[in-house]
Amino acid sequence: MAGNSDPLTPRAKLAVTAGKAVAAASRAAGRGSGSVIGGRVALKLDPDLLRRLAQNLDVTLVSATNGKTTTTRLIAEALRAAGPVVSNALGANMPAGITSALAGGSDARYGVIEVDEKYLAGVARDTEPKCIALLNLSRDQLDRAAETRMLAENWREGLAGSKAVIVANCDDPLVVWAASSSPNVIWVAAGQMWKDDAWSCPSCGGVMQRPGDDWFCGECGFRRPTPSWALSGDHVLDPHGSAWPIHLQLPGRANKANAASSAAVAAVFGVPPQVALERMYQVQAVAGRYDVVQFEGRDLRLLLAKNPAGWLETFSLIDPPPTPVILSVNARSADGTDTSWLWDVDYTRLSGHPICVIGDRRLDLAVRLEVANQQFQVCENLDQAVQLCPPGRIEVIANYTAFQDLRRRVGN
Template sequence: MAGNQEPLSPRARLAVTAGKAAAAVSRAAGRGSGSVIGGRVALRLDPDLLAQLAHHLDVVLVSATNGKTTTTRLIAEALRANGGVVSNALGANMPAGITSALAGGSDARYGVIEVDEKYLDAVARDVTPKAIALLNLSRDQLDRAAETRMLAERWREGLSGTKAVVIANADDPLVVWAASSAPNVVWVAAGQEWKDDAWSCPACGGVMQRPDDDWFCGECGFRRPTPSWALSGDEVLDPHGSAWPIKLQLPGRANKANATTSAAVAAAFGVAPQVALERMHSVTAVAGRYDVVNYRGREVRLLLAKNPAGWLETFSLIDAPPAPVILSVNARGADGTDTSWLWDVDYSRLAGHPICVIGDRKLDLAVRLEVAGVDFQVCESAAEAVSACPPGRIEAIANYTAFQDLRRVVGN
């Protein structure tokens, strides 16, 4: 059981102080929260700092291509039923950002940490987690991320022999392949709408068979494990067969799946499903995602979609036409500079909606919409796009840096 933090070494204390100072300078200069640069400075001064900061915590790591920020927030809310929580709630999910987050958690009992999928094994070595939640793996940031099969293999190697309980999505073959090397796995039937990255068997390369909600490889026998937790409509089914209502203010099936995984994680720390799910109801938005803001006489709902799987889930949140939609895509460093993924998204699902296109790569997106046969207009700014829409509700969908740009414009 985690306890009070042991005194940090003089070197670690210096590193924390220097990191906080660097973060403060960054904030004063208007360059964001400063968590990343603060963590980098601290780790440069003490490379072992992350392990020291996490030593007194019961740590949960959350990793996936989509949904990890929201799931991290839901788990944190659930575990607060048992004690204080420190978390990288704003999504700075590489070692520097994680270090900054933990530096402020000396009185916490739990550390609930979102981890970029490429850094999962390294962070797990440093913080010795009690639990690891794995949600999904799909293509993302094609110019710099490893191919999904390679990421699954890296996870598989890193999880081999781990002492953590691994809570993993039984419906994603890549996640199952990765998690199967761990000695203690809790399987969750969380669903998988995007299947294009798991059509071949990760074990042998054979073609995956997908009858109904099942999946298996007809060549090597690799198959979906039997889950002990499941999402069933608006309820979570626990290992005892009891059904618990999901109480969320966040929209969509994907967030119900996130809540199901979060309930399974909370149960591993002794928080009952009913208590965990009731506490999750307090979450109305996550780092601005799903917020509805008033701007120029319209209600703009802010939705984040960073890759094909994320766009597919986001489209399911949008009501039938004629609700107007603003689409914004950038290709900066944090987004990945390769926009070829746009051609994997089925934009025909937006047919009938008035569409405005903005962002650094608005012309790339315009070409994709033109080929999809969807009507749209290109705008030079978010303000112009909002003004082009009639009064009422607007759905604004953006990838990572475009989402941050949009939040700054509309004042959230």
């Protein structure tokens, strides 16, 4: 439980001060928030700093392929009903960025931390979380993250015997397998739109049977656990069977699923669903995602989609045709340099939309759209693409670094 005693040694205080100074210098030089470089410097000076910063906090970790940043924001808003919160709200989700975020929250009672899937086990070891939310696992950054079952195994081994309450999506077989090594799991039926990474049993390799919303392995008997929380339309069902309305400013089914998981996490800390869900309404945009910005006389809605599962969810929430769509794809190191995932996305869902294609890998995307029989134009940059669209709303969908480029260009 959080207390008021100062856990920081003189060395740790020096590391925090130095990290903040470096971060400030990085910001002044126009190189971003500085949180990652500041955290790296601080951890060099005190390798134990993350553990020290976390020991006076009730920590929640959030990990997933999609929805980490948004869910982290929703949980942080909900827990503010119970006390001050520190969070890595801008999405710097590896140990250096996490350390930097926690160093800025000296009066906090709760830490709500988004963690990159690859680093979850290590960060859980250092922060001794009270709660861990596991939302989904699907293919992403294939050159860096390896395949999904290896990540699930890494989670399963890293979380085995964890004292944390695990809040896990029972509709994702990989997440269920990863969480099943933990003694204390709360299952949430949050849904799973993208199923192509879970057709074989993670436990034995057998073929998954998927009748309706259920799933099970016909060979070893591994099956979907019974949820105690569930997303049902526009409501969250709690363990007592009460239905609580979800009112979000964020669009789409995926964000309702994030809200359901967030309500289950908030309840672990004694925040009732009604209070948690009301507070989530405050969240309008998350690090620029879902923002509508005025640019060149048009209304651009900025949408982030980094992998096949994310693109599928994003296509489900764009305005109907003939709303124009601009697609931007890069393949820099932060995105993963392997663009083969483009072939797993069903671009026929964009039929009827005028499409413009930009980004470093616009020609890769153009070939994919050609095969999907879509009408599109390849453009040099955002300005040219916007000029080709009529006044009014434009849906702009981009992967990670392409999204950052867009935000800089539109001054968001």
